[in-house]
Amino acid sequence: MVSEDPNIIVGPHYERTTDSSLGELFLMLLRNHNDIVLQVDARTGEKLPANLLLNRAVLLAKWLQKNHLGPGDSISMSSENRLEYCIIPIAAFLTGITFVPLNPEYTSGEIKHVLDLSKPKLIFCSANTANRIISGKANYPYVKNYILLDKIYKESHDVISYEDIVKGAKTDSVDEEFVATPVNPDEAVAVILCSSGTTGLPKGVMTTHYNITAYIEIASIILERNLRDSYDSEDAPEVLTGVAPFFHGMGFMLMLLSMLGGRTLVVYSKFDPKEFLQSIPKYKITTLVIPPPIVLFLIKHPMVKNYDLSSIREIKSGAAALGKEVEQEVSQRLTLKHLNQNYGMTETTLGVLMPTGGDHRVGSVGKLVPGMKCKVVDSEGNSLGPNKEGELCFQGPLVMKGYINNPTATADIIDKDNWLHSGDIGYYDNDGYFFIVDRLKELIKYKGFQVAPAELETLLMTHSAVADAAVVGMEDELVGELPLAFVVKKPMQKVTAADLEKYIAERVSSAKRLRGGVHFVEAIPRNPTGKILRRILRERVRKMHSKL
Structure with a gap:
């Protein structure tokens, strides 16, 4: 594609093919997946097939509707990764409700700050977070009910058992009559993830249904190209690691994409080195989606050599930069087909720079994804050509709607021409490969x-x-x-x-x-x-x- 400014990089062509909401999309695809196992608990081995997942989500969606929740409302969740986690956002999508995940390690002050942004009507809590959440309920009067994923409290008018809501869900039948609540995907906010943007206290990133469906379509274009260029037909089915926290943009989108694609995600409640290494041969994991500290663990920890990691074909690293030396060392140690660094922000839905196909350059975070534009600007806002360092700015369908209830912060990061200023310093080479070198932002x-x-x-x-x-x-x-x-x-x-x-x-x-x-x-x-x-x-x- 040709840009009006020769210094603006334009990604490959992307044409929107769906106007569906996430609720409509998940309803259709999960019905088609039938009994495909979408998630496995790394510790217990418990499996979650698509039909059981969908039936529990539909039962929860009906309960939400019965309690008069719908478009314009939000619900929140504070929990470590677990099999139940994915049910709540799917039910929210089915009913047009906004889903707001919380970091389960938030203190009472952090919880109040974040909840005040979105004012959820319900909070789902695990045993690890319930005491902290419920003990502070006087601070968030907008919350009507607390849904317990584990039975640790006696039920009351505002404390309800999750198991009682989804009781009776089966694997041998799917509710074919249920219809997702219609919403405008371009405007309706699907999820609010927390980010500090380029500075300051955590802000609520409003990600629309279209932001996510666009990413799904863009990711499928890249995946198809990668499969065509890089993998053999006899390769084993893809099994991924769900060790990245689901409240984090990287973990949340991985959870959604694996479900939609019918791939198996092995779910870890926390990163335990021994459990992590044991799970790789046990579940024949092919793809590690992990942050750099776990990549470093694979290089440096002596126990790694005691485990058979031969099933791993690929490592995808995100959430922070990975050095060239680390990338080279882990590739050699594990004999990988691919080690990919991606670059993205919560404010860009997920990765906007990533490797495509079999072509990869060490230290690079890849090329611009389809449908997006990028420019590198100097301190005066002038766009720069190849091999010149400046701030990365992005424009396109993956850019967030804005920060909830914070127009000032939104205007600080998205300019009048709809360019999102990342706060990261980088450059692109003559072939369009991007490299991240520093940060303007204070994070x-x-x-x-x-x-x-x-x-x-x-x-x-x-x-x-x-x-x-x-x-x-x-x-x-x-x-x-x-x-x-x-x-x-x-x-x-x-x-x-x-x-x-x-x-x-x-x-x-x-x-x-x-x-x-x-x-x-x-x-x-x-x-x-x-x-x-x-x-x-x-x-x-x-x-x-x-x-x-």
Whole structure:
């Protein structure tokens, strides 16, 4: 395709072929999948075939409708990965309800912040999260019911058992009469995932039905090309790892795509090294969809050599950057057909840069996917040609609708010409392969999770002994980056680094803890308008790190 600006890269042709909602699409495809096993519990071996999955989702959808929930409403879920997880968003899609997954490690303060964005009517909770959620219910009066995936409470008017709702679902019959609630796929929000965008506290990313159906169509184009160019007809059926958290964009879209494609997803409630390695030969896993820390584990951990990993054909890595050396080492160690790095954001539905076909360049995150446009711009907003570093900007059907109830933040990331500014620095070569080199945005990536410095800085400033604070990431080979704080103490106040690390740990989820430590300084470097000069602090961290 030809662009009006020669420096704008345009992906291969994509033509929209469906106006269906996700509810209509899932209803049709899950009926066609019949008894194909779509998910397996890695620990117990319990299987979830398509017909049972659909029947449970339909029973839940009918219960939601009976309780007067429909388009315009939202429901939330706080749980680790498990077989029941996929039922709730499918039921939401079937009824036109917006699904809002939560990080199960959120603290009470984080839960309130995120729930206040979408104001769900129901929250589904596991045994691991129910106490934390229900104990704070006075903080979210808009929640009418709490649905327990595990029986740990006595039922009451607002606490209901999930098992009672889906009781009676069978595998030998499918409700052929049920019809999905119609919605406008271009406008209706299917899911709200949390992201920190390019800065600040978590924001609710509104992803429409069309964003996701477009991604499904685009992914199928890429998959067909990859299969045609790269795989043999005798290759075993694809079995994937569901170790990426389902509340995260990467894990959530993997869950949806595997169900729609009729592929088996092995579901892990958490990453346990031994369980993970044992499951690969046990379930003949062919494709690992994992963040870089698990790729590093496969290279470095001595127990890996004790397991037969020969079934693995491909590794797909996302959520954070993967170095060239790591990519080369894991490819050699596992004798892979493919190791693919993808690039995307929650705000772009999922990957917008990814390898296609058998052609791959080490260190590259691939080429632009069909239907999307990309430009690399300098600090003045001018588009740049090949091999020149700048901020990556995207336009097309995968760009989110916006941040819920936050037009200011939406305008900050999507400009008047509908270009989404990623906050990531990269370039493309003469053949259109993209490489990510740095970040403009302030986010810290710990094990693929986004950590917003502003959130931690705000918390630090609530401590009585802190006069000023700044948080940056410290590079770490195993997890990506560790949050590290520079702190200015108030005069005459006594506080230790350990005190502040504990103070933060008690108020945030695990990924946000100050694992990089706390360092006391005389002043935080700022520009004339008061903005923290993180570049100076990051350089200071690099010098500190090099001396270790």
